[in-house]
Amino acid sequence: MPQPKFKQAPPGYVWDTRMAGGGRYRHILADGGLGKMVSVNDIAAQSQKLADVLSDRLAGLAQDAAEGKITPAVFQQAMKSELRNAYNANAALGKGGVNQMTAVEWGRNGGLLQSEYQHLAKFAQDIADGEITVAQARARAKLYGGKAYSRYTDEDARRKRESGEYTQERWGPTAGDDAVCVDCEALAARGWVPIGALGTTPGAGDTQCLGNCRCPPLSFR
Amino acid sequence: MPDPTREQQVRVLVRAGIMPSEAERIVDKAEGGIEPLAILEDQSVELQAERALSWWAYQDSVPHRFKRLLSARGYAPA
Numbered sequence: 001m002p003q004p005k006f007k008q009a010p011p012g013y014v015w016d017t018r019m020a021g022g023g024r025y026r027h028i029l030a031d032g033g034l035g036k037m038v039s040v041n042d043i044a045a046q047s048q049k050l051a052d053v054l055s056d057r058l059a060g061l062a063q064d065a066a067e068g069k070i071t072p073a074v075f076q077q078a079m080k081s082e083l084r085n086a087y088n089a090n091a092a093l094g095k096g097g098v099n100q101m102t103a104v105e106w107g108r109n110g111g112l113l114q115s116e117y118q119h120l121a122k123f124a125q126d127i128a129d130g131e132i133t134v135a136q137a138r139a140r141a142k143l144y145g146g147k148a149y150s151r152y153t154d155e156d157a158r159r160k161r162e163s164g165e166y167t168q169e170r171w172g173p174t175a176g177d178d179a180v181c182v183d184c185e186a187l188a189a190r191g192w193v194p195i196g197a198l199g200t201t202p203g204a205g206d207t208q209c210l211g212n213c214r215c216p217p218l219s220f221r
Numbered sequence: 222m223p224d225p226t227r228e229q230q231v232r233v234l235v236r237a238g239i240m241p242s243e244a245e246r247i248v249d250k251a252e253g254g255i256e257p258l259a260i261l262e263d264q265s266v267e268l269q270a271e272r273a274l275s276w277w278a279y280q281d282s283v284p285h286r287f288k289r290l291l292s293a294r295g296y297a298p299a
């Protein structure tokens with residue numbers, strides 16, 4: 001059976017499978033017609049903004065728990081809920097919309113979340129034991145939010161690698177300011193490398209900035 | 222210091238930006254205390270997708286156009 005060229009993507013967009021790298025988002029016009037392409041930078045900026053909003057929210061929840069406004073158990077469940085939704089939304093964004101998600105991507109999210117939940121159980125227990133300050137709790141919670149961004153960059157990179165259309169990938173460019181970590185600077189300095197040679201994507205936690213990474217998604221050619 | 226009540230905690234979560242129905246579910250689920258190990262809920266893919274979209278639409282950073290579209294399709298509050 002022939003595959004449709006346009007698939008439902010996040011509302012307001014369609015996923016055009018004719019484009020390079022496995023597809024691109026396009027706007028839907030008010031009359032239902034097909035609009036212009038959505039730039040990759042716009043999508044990445046949305047994902048980063050969602051991660052920023054999430055990080056602030058998680059930091060607020062950690063503060064509420066550390067100050068006794070919610071119990072550590074409620075904090076744990078709230079964090080789990082927020083992370084699950086954020087991972088799913090970001091992965092879908094990278095894949096081309098929820099309708100492009102398969103059991104493979106859902107499963108990948110599940111595996112990563114399971115690992116995060118283990119850290120989270122320790123985090124909640126540390127708050128219950130009074131072992132961390134409010135400031136420490138806020139900083140620790142923010143890292144979880146930043147990592148959600150990597151679900152976008154990772155699925156975006158996987159889709160492009162699997163398309164078979166590219167031979168090289170590149171990290172960056174970085175923001176170039178003092179907040180950029182040495183690992184991201186080093187990865188960006190490598191320039192174009194063979195597909196898969198970078199071995200990670202922004203926000204995945206493999207760089208010194210951990211979940212605070214704000215480098216753009218990998219570029220491909 | 223006594224633990225906050227269920228209602229107090231729901232209010233805190235909603236103020237933090239979590240949808241009211243989700244906040245109630247979270248507080249009720251936490252009644253058993255901290256889960257010592259990772260437990261992944263048995264959720265259907267459809268439910269996950271719906272939650273992902275709802276969460277997405279609920280963020281302040283998402284353009285209003287998205288929110289209206291999602292709301293019209295019953296995915297999220299306007």
